[in-house]
Amino acid sequence: MFNKAMTLLAVVSVLTTVSCKKQEENATFKLDKNNNIIAQDQQVNEVISTPKTAKKKSEDYSFLKLEETTFDFGDIKQGNKVEHIFKFTNTGNENLLIIKAQPSCGCTVPEWTKEPIKKGDSGQIKIVFDSSGKSGKQSKSIRLTTNTENGKEEITFSANITDVKPLPQIK
Numbered sequence: 001m002f003n004k005a006m007t008l009l010a011v012v013s014v015l016t017t018v019s020c021k022k023q024e025e026n027a028t029f030k031l032d033k034n035n036n037i038i039a040q041d042q043q044v045n046e047v048i049s050t051p052k053t054a055k056k057k058s059e060d061y062s063f064l065k066l067e068e069t070t071f072d073f074g075d076i077k078q079g080n081k082v083e084h085i086f087k088f089t090n091t092g093n094e095n096l097l098i099i100k101a102q103p104s105c106g107c108t109v110p111e112w113t114k115e116p117i118k119k120g121d122s123g124q125i126k127i128v129f130d131s132s133g134k135s136g137k138q139s140k141s142i143r144l145t146t147n148t149e150n151g152k153e154e155i156t157f158s159a160n161i162t163d164v165k166p167l168p169q170i171k
Contacts, residue, residue: 056149058149059092059093060092060093060094061092061093061094061147061148061149062090062092062093062094062095062096062097062117062119062146062147062148063090063091063092063096063148063149064088064090064092064096064098064144064146064148064153065088065089065090065091066086066087066088066153066155067086067087067088068086069086069154069155069156070155070156070157070158071084071086071155071156071157071158072157072158072159073129073157073158073159073160074159074160075159075160075162076131076159076160076161076162077131077161077162077163078131078132078133078134078135078161078162078163078164079131079132080131081128081129081130081131082128082129082131082159083126083127083128083129084126084127084129084157085124085125085126085127086124086125086126086127086155087122087123087124088122088123088124088125089120089121089122089123090117090118090119090120090121090122090123091119091120092119092148093119094119094147095116095117095118095119095147096116096117096123096146096147096148097116097117097146097147098112098113098114098123098125098144098145098146099145099146099147100144100145101125101142101143101144101145102142102143102144102145103127103140103141103142104140104141104142104143105140107129107130107131107132107133107134107140108127108128108129108130108140108142109127109128109130110125110126110127110128110142111125111126111127111128112124112125112126112144113125125142125144125155127142127155127157129157129159131159131161134161135161135164136160136161136164137158137159137160137161138158138159138160138161139156139157139158140156140157140158141154141155141156141157142154142155142156
């Protein structure tokens with residue numbers, strides 16, 4: 001009985017270790033506390049772009065310059081899926097990286113440029129909004145986690161949902 005328990009514990013430990021290792025391998029990029037990009041195989045205090053002792057100046061960061069920060073879809077029918085592309089340029093001196101794009105609700109799905117964007121290059125964030133189950137004026141946001149000095153940016157959109165389908169009557 002003791003051997004079976006030890007064997008089971010060993011198997012679970014190996015699977016957990018392999019699972020965690022696999023998850024780390026799938027990670028794309030990480031940022032340190034100063035929003036510097038760090039390599040996957042480096043420790044958090046080893047920075048790719050600057051020495052550990054150097055303090056970055058504002059002009060040394062990447063800068064995400066959006067063509068627009070808000071968009072209005074106007075009137076759309078309930079149940080429609082609509083999409084919009086927010087375009088941006090890296091006007092900073094470091095490569096720009098968008099780590100995550102987190103929508104304010106499950107009705108919005110963002111897709112974004114995931115590879116580092118060099119100084120002067122452009123990228124995009126495509127959003128798809130599903131108006132199913134929504135009615136009236138809607139305002140939503142997508143919070144971007146970036147390696148800019150601030151570390152976060154936000155884009156917003158709105159829509160007015162029309163032609164609301166009535167709820168079924170209970171008899």
